[in-house]
Amino acid sequence: MEGLINFGILFLTMAGIYGILSLGLNVQWGFTGMLNVGIAAFFAVGAYSSAIVTSVGDLPHWGGIGAPMIIGFAAAMIVSGIMAFFVGLITLNLRSDYLAIASIGIAEIIRLVLKNEEWMTGGVNGFTGISGKFNNIFDGGHALLYMIMVMVVLGIAYFLCERAYKSPWGRVQRAIRENEIAARAMGKNSLSFRLQSFVLGSAIMGLGGAVYTHFTGFISPEAFDPLLATFLIWVMLIAGGSGNNKGAILGAFIIWGVWSGTEFITSSILPADMATQGAYLRVLFIGILLQAILLTRPQGLLPENAPQPDKD
Amino acid sequence: MSDVLLTIENVTGGYGEADILFDLNMKVHDGEVVVIVGPNGAGKSTAMKSVFGLLKIRGGTITYDGHDITHDTSDAIVRRGICYVPQTNNVFPTLTVHENLEMGAFVRKDDISDSLDRIYEFFPPLKEKRKLPAGTLSGGQRQMVAMGKALMLDPKLLLLDEPTAGLSPKYMDQIFSIVKQINELGIGILMVEQNAKQALGLADRGYVLASGKNRYEDTGANLLANREVAEMFLGG
Amino acid sequence: MEILQLVLYGTILGSILALGAVGVSLTFGILRFANFSHGDLMTIGAYVVFVVFTVMKLPLWLAIIVSLAVTAALTAIIDKLIYRNFRNSDPVILLISSFGMALILRSLIQLIWGPSTQVYEKGIQLAIKFGGGLRIKPDQIIILVGTVLLIIALHLFLRKTKMGKAMRAVADNAELARLTGINTEKVILCTWLMGGALAAAAGIFLGLDTRVFPEMGWNILLPVFAAAILGGIGNPYGAIAGGLVIGISQELSTQFIDPSYKPAVAFAIMVVILIVRPTGIFAGRSS
Ligand SMILES: Nc1ncnc2c1ncn2[C@@H]1O[C@H](COP(=O)(O)OP(=O)(O)OP(=O)(O)O)[C@@H](O)[C@H]1O
Ligand SMILES: [Mg+2]
Numbered sequence: 001m002e003g004l005i006n007f008g009i010l011f012l013t014m015a016g017i018y019g020i021l022s023l024g025l026n027v028q029w030g031f032t033g034m035l036n037v038g039i040a041a042f043f044a045v046g047a048y049s050s051a052i053v054t055s056v057g058d059l060p061h062w063g064g065i066g067a068p069m070i071i072g073f074a075a076a077m078i079v080s081g082i083m084a085f086f087v088g089l090i091t092l093n094l095r096s097d098y099l100a101i102a103s104i105g106i107a108e109i110i111r112l113v114l115k116n117e118e119w120m121t122g123g124v125n126g127f128t129g130i131s132g133k134f135n136n137i138f139d140g141g142h143a144l145l146y147m148i149m150v151m152v153v154l155g156i157a158y159f160l161c162e163r164a165y166k167s168p169w170g171r172v173q174r175a176i177r178e179n180e181i182a183a184r185a186m187g188k189n190s191l192s193f194r195l196q197s198f199v200l201g202s203a204i205m206g207l208g209g210a211v212y213t214h215f216t217g218f219i220s221p222e223a224f225d226p227l228l229a230t231f232l233i234w235v236m237l238i239a240g241g242s243g244n245n246k247g248a249i250l251g252a253f254i255i256w257g258v259w260s261g262t263e264f265i266t267s268s269i270l271p272a273d274m275a276t277q278g279a280y281l282r283v284l285f286i287g288i289l290l291q292a293i294l295l296t297r298p299q300g301l302l303p304e305n306a307p308q309p310d311k312d
Numbered sequence: 313m314s315d316v317l318l319t320i321e322n323v324t325g326g327y328g329e330a331d332i333l334f335d336l337n338m339k340v341h342d343g344e345v346v347v348i349v350g351p352n353g354a355g356k357s358t359a360m361k362s363v364f365g366l367l368k369i370r371g372g373t374i375t376y377d378g379h380d381i382t383h384d385t386s387d388a389i390v391r392r393g394i395c396y397v398p399q400t401n402n403v404f405p406t407l408t409v410h411e412n413l414e415m416g417a418f419v420r421k422d423d424i425s426d427s428l429d430r431i432y433e434f435f436p437p438l439k440e441k442r443k444l445p446a447g448t449l450s451g452g453q454r455q456m457v458a459m460g461k462a463l464m465l466d467p468k469l470l471l472l473d474e475p476t477a478g479l480s481p482k483y484m485d486q487i488f489s490i491v492k493q494i495n496e497l498g499i500g501i502l503m504v505e506q507n508a509k510q511a512l513g514l515a516d517r518g519y520v521l522a523s524g525k526n527r528y529e530d531t532g533a534n535l536l537a538n539r540e541v542a543e544m545f546l547g548g
Numbered sequence: 549m550e551i552l553q554l555v556l557y558g559t560i561l562g563s564i565l566a567l568g569a570v571g572v573s574l575t576f577g578i579l580r581f582a583n584f585s586h587g588d589l590m591t592i593g594a595y596v597v598f599v600v601f602t603v604m605k606l607p608l609w610l611a612i613i614v615s616l617a618v619t620a621a622l623t624a625i626i627d628k629l630i631y632r633n634f635r636n637s638d639p640v641i642l643l644i645s646s647f648g649m650a651l652i653l654r655s656l657i658q659l660i661w662g663p664s665t666q667v668y669e670k671g672i673q674l675a676i677k678f679g680g681g682l683r684i685k686p687d688q689i690i691i692l693v694g695t696v697l698l699i700i701a702l703h704l705f706l707r708k709t710k711m712g713k714a715m716r717a718v719a720d721n722a723e724l725a726r727l728t729g730i731n732t733e734k735v736i737l738c739t740w741l742m743g744g745a746l747a748a749a750a751g752i753f754l755g756l757d758t759r760v761f762p763e764m765g766w767n768i769l770l771p772v773f774a775a776a777i778l779g780g781i782g783n784p785y786g787a788i789a790g791g792l793v794i795g796i797s798q799e800l801s802t803q804f805i806d807p808s809y810k811p812a813v814a815f816a817i818m819v820v821i822l823i824v825r826p827t828g829i830f831a832g833r834s835s
Contacts, residue, residue, distance in 0.1 A: 035640055037584070037647060090819060094826050096640050097582040097781070101773045102822065104584075105815040108770050116808050226766075231651055234644065276663060280655040287652035291630055294645050298637075364727060390729030398727065404720040407713065414710070415717045419729040461728065 009147045011260060016150035017212050019252040022236045023157050023245060024204030030243035030304065031170060032197040033177030035096045038103030040229035041110040042202040045083055046076035046209025047219050048114070048121060054214070055129040061122040063129055073153075073210045080206025081199045088198040093191050107226065114221040126220030130213055150211055154249065157204055161245045164200070166307050173197050174243075174306060227283060232259060235290045241300030250302055259286065315342045317469050317500045318394075323362055323372035331370065332358045333524045338502075340469060341516075345491070345501045347532065349508040350521035351544075356504040357399050359521065360471050363502075364389055364396050376469070391419050395462035399473035399504070402458035405447025409438050409457050412446050416461030424464065431460040434493070452483030459490065463499075470494065472503040488514060512536045520544075553682055554799045560688050562795025563695035564753045568768065569775035569787035570702065571746035577719035577782035578739040579631075581639040582773065584646045586747050587765035588653035593619040593748025594755035594764060595661055602668050612694075612752055616745040623744030624737060650766065657762045665761040691753040698749055699788060702742070706784070711738050719782060771798065771814035778821050780828025789830050793817070 021043060028034045036042075050072030055063035067075075087106055091099040114121045121127060164170050172193050213219055223229070232255065240251020262285055266278030293300070318340040326332040332355050340346045348356045361367050363374055365386050374382045381389055395416075403412050413431055417424045432439040435456040441449060446457050455475055462470055475491065476484040488510055495501050505511035512518050515532030520541055528541055535541050568590060575583045593615045600611035626649060634642050675683035706712040711734070718725045718735045726732055750772075751765055758764070775794045779786025797817060798810040805813075821829065 033640070035643065037643075090822050094822065097576070097643065098777070098822060098826065100584075100640075100643055101582055101770075101777065102819070105770050105774075105811075105818065109812050109815055112809060112812060116806060227651060231647065234647070238644070277659060280658040283651055283655040284659070287648045287655065290648035291645060291652075294641060294648075295630070295633055298641065366727075386726045387729045387731060390727070396727050398724065401721055401724060404717045404724065406720050407716055411713050411716075415713060415725075415728055415730065418710070418714060418731075465729070 006143070009143050011256070013143075013147045013150050013215055014260075015253045015256040016147070016154045017208055017215065018233065018236060018256050019154045019249040020150075020157050020208035020211060021205055021233045022240065022248040022252040023154075023161050024201045024208060025233055025237050026242065026245060026248040027161060027164070027197055027201035027204060029237065030245075030248065031165060031173040031177065032194055033096065034092065034194060034198055034201075035100040036103045036198075036201070037100045037230060037234075038105070038107035039205055039233050040224045040226055041103065041107040042080040042084060042205035043209040043212070043229045044107075044110050044114060044221075044224040046080045046206025047213040047224070048127065048209075049079040049206065050076040050210035051127045051130045051213050051219060055127070057129045059122075059129045061118060061127065062120045063127070069214055072214070073207055076206040076210035076213075077203040078206075080209070081203035084199045084202030085195065088195045092194045092198060104226075107224075107230065111221055111224065114224070122220070124221060126218055128218065130217050130219070146215060150215070153207070153211055157207065158245055158249060161204075161248075165245060169193075169196075232256075232286065235286055235293075237300075238290065238298070239293050239300055241302035241304060243304030243306070244300070244302045247300050247302035247304075251300065254301075255286075258289070262286075316340075317342050317344075317377060318363065318502065319373075319375045320359070320363065321373050321375070323359075323369060323374065325362060325367045325369035325371070326358070327367065331524070333362060333367075335372070335525065336362070336521075337526055338519055340500050340502050342468075343495070343498050343500055344516045345495050345503065345514055345532075347508075347511045347515035347518040348502070348504045348521055349506075349511065349518060349535075350527070354521040355524035356521055357473050358524070360396065360473050360502070360504060363394065363471060387419065390465065393465065393468040394471065395465055395467040395469075396471040397455075397458045397462050397473060397475065399477065403446040403449075403454050403461065406445050408443050409446050409449070410442040412457050412461050413438075413464055416464030420465065427464050427466070431463060434463070434490070435460050450483075452479050452486065455479065455483075455487060456490070459494070463494065467499060469500040469502065472501060474504050474506060476505065476507055484510070509536065551800070551803075552680065554803065555796055556682060556684060558796030558799035559792060560691055560757060560795070561799060562792035563691055564750050564757065564791075565768070565771050565775045565795050566788045566791025567695055567698060567746050567750035567753065568772035569779065569791045570699070570784045571743040571750070572772060572776045573779065573782055573784045573787040574715070574739055574746070575743045576776070577784070578715060578722075578736060579639065579642065580722075581642040581646070582776075582781070583743070584643060584769070585626075585649040585653060586646075586743070587767070587769035587772065588650045588657070589619055589623060589744055589747035589765065590751030590754065590768070591657055591760075591762060591765035592622060592653060593751035594760045595657060596748070597752045597755060598661075598666055598668065598760050602666070608668075608690075612749070615752055616748045619748035619751075620741040620744035623740045623747070627736070627740045654762055654766065661762070663762060665759050667759050668755060687756045691756060694749065694753060698746070702746075702784065705742075711735070715739060767811075770811050771795075774814040774818035774821075777818055777826075778828055779830045783828065783830065786828050786830030790828070 021039060025039060028036050052063045053065050053067045053075045054069055054072035056066040057064055087102060091102045115124055176190055176193060236251040236255040237248050239255055241247025262282040266281055270278045316339055320336055320338040323336045324331055324334055336359060348359060350356050362369060365384050369382055373380055376392055376394060404415060413428055417427060437453055438456055438460060446454060476487050491501060492514060503511065512532040512535050518532050518535045519526060520528040528535060572583060572586050596615035596618050597611040600606050600614050601608050630645060631642060634645060673685045673687060675685050677683055706716060714730050714735050715738060717730060718732055754764060754768065771794050775790035776787050778793060779790030794814045794817060798813045801810065801813040
């Protein structure tokens, strides 16, 4: 029973974190149609930023400032947002393919930095000393508290995204999405709108990273590989329904369920020495699932329903 | 006039949700020159595209040579012997002039060298420039490439969308005389033109379109003589 | 002299990148999307040679031919099963789908061949020394010669055959091509076959030059894209030049920075291009 509750808390916390990431992607892709294939970069930068400002102790890498967690969250959003600003400035006026390529480039570079710059990030050994009130969550009631906090953060993010979507600002974003060419011809103004959306989405991803950091209490470059930190989030948003904030969250919960559920299945069916094969099978399954969704229900479980312009 | 080649009958349709053409009717007979005139945005180009399967047609039929082609694909229509020269972007810019002409004959499986010779005879300036990318040519010469490309299939019907748009008067006259020569080979021509005076002078018959609907239909000479038409479209 | 040696290594890496970038550019030109599974197709190509050459012990040239054919066929099958359904969708859907395809291919590779690193031939190849102390390994000669042959073959195909010209026509203006009666489905099939074969060649050469492992293609995707953008994406000739520039820059950069940052060099060059001339420096097409 205790195990089941622990599992439930763990599940909801992770799904909630992915829900935040998925909301961030929804702002970029769902609202504005911008193709960010480097979510991992913003996720990781948020995670490390928060780790750096909140960690305590004499560390072999950056950090040790010991700021409260809320400052960590803010730092994560700001640093990810700034990075997004520059990436966006370079690519958002170009065809969407260029943004996709540039974003994957950013993710690659960030991964290299995380791995190689030990003095800053701890390198492959990971970042230690991450602290905060909710550390050691598995020691007792803290896990539940943290889960509740994740849900609150997710709720706030949802509320803000929903407001943004329904506002005139959101309407402009949709107009840009519907007609990329015309929007590009609009020039500066459209670039500024796209940048705002890109920065907002990336800041939310950074926030997701920070929330993740304080959950696990330890981060290393491995956690931000393109599969877990980019691809899975795309599948979540597309499954749930691009353009629909509820869909983004629903998709995160369902796909995280599928992802952890398949782990349960492969580990109980396959012998222990085939655990790695089990992991590959799960990736294969998620890849095929994405194709199936794109082919049969590209609008997702909860399709977008844009408010009528004359109603609000 | 001889047999009817192309019939557009009560065609209604558009690109997306909205209709652009409303109950449109047109005919081209074997070997005829038919000219469409009308104000900007009247749907002239759209009418041409409807023949070529580029439109969602919601009503009416298009027949060619006795076959219903309303819902045929573009390449099936090409195979039937209709060629279409669009208003803009009507050559492959990075392909050489020669390659453009070869592409015009893509659906042919036989030897095309005779046709190539004929086109070069028809458009002497192209022969000199055959090895240059078509995108580097002047507007008039590009128009020749586009027309030559269309003629590679020995079509029975040629659709020309504003072949003289943006050309200098010298080239304009040249293009009109080429159109006449093409017609003299027995090829039916359906042509959209802004230079209504010259075009109607050449035409056997003409149609005036406005807002996607037929407005007038008569012989070229009669349309030229029609005062209302003259006021509306021929600059008084 | 060290510099010249690095330029030579850069040319070898550049050849590999060029082959990859040409494939990306061809598919982009015809289908208007950046194929994110191209790197993993390279990996497939590399592993097929591993099976035919290293495991089955057949001659290398035969293994290469088999690999090009198998990878090309696989690419065409993927199109038939998946990509073809998105012909009328926004090309970005294709891009997302290809991203998923990349993971599908990689997990298949890992399931079949496992996660470990392989080499085609055990033992160290002796480098051939020539003029001024320059060194080159026999495998690297194969890479250079193979690349030149493939690029000549591609050039002849694009310039001399009806299908090659039709491919260029579709890349120029797909709608006009359709109106001209060009069978665009056939052109697309042909593009995938060539793209797959070129990806395989790039992967094989990468495997010859270094090692074979499941992430090899994905890891090199960024420099490959950078090369394609540098050359003006959609322009296969530019992609060759782009590949060489990126390859040589990456090798030369090891003089100044940590070699693990080689991909960052490609990225930096790409960013500069995107800022100053997004259509590419080698007279690329406008998008
Ligand atoms: N590809 C398209 N998609 C949607 N609407 C289109 C498209 N092309 C044209 N239209 C619309 O269809 C209407 C008719 O356009 P069309 O090009 O047929 O006019 P036209 O008579 O040829 O004008 P022009 O003299 O300027 O060539 C216009 O309102 C135009 O905005
Ligand atoms: Mg027109």
